[in-house]
Amino acid sequence: MKLSEMVCGTEGRVTGMSRLAPDTRKKLMVMGVLPNTPISVVRVAPLGDPLxxxxxxxxxxxxxxxxENIEVELD
Structure with missing residues (x-):
């Protein structure tokens, strides 16, 4: 599933980011968004953007x- 489809309070693991541009993927990886890393959605803005x-x-x-370009699997 995609990270954008997760609801508040759910946890999962990053499985892929291959659809992102290389520069964007690199910036996210520096911030700690790596494959097999636990990730959770804390909050979604009232209009749905940002998360x-x-x-x-x-x-x-x-x-x-x-x-929408970050693939996750739920725990």
């Missing part, structure tokens, strides 16, 4: 268009 996700104890705001 607040927690990775390795750090909260990151991601645009929905970015989250």
């Amino acid at each position: 607040q996700v927690r990775v390795r104890g750090v909260d990151i705001a991601l645009r929905k268009t970015l989250a």
Whole structure:
């Protein structure tokens, strides 16, 4: 499933980011979004964009268009 499809409070693991542009993927990896890393959705803005996700104890705001290209599997 895609990260953008997860609801608040759910946890999963990143399985792939191959659909992202190389520069964007590299920036996310520097922030800790790596394959097999636990990720959870903390909050979604009222209009659905951006999402607040927690990775390795750090909260990151991601645009929905970015989250649509990150593959996750639920725990």
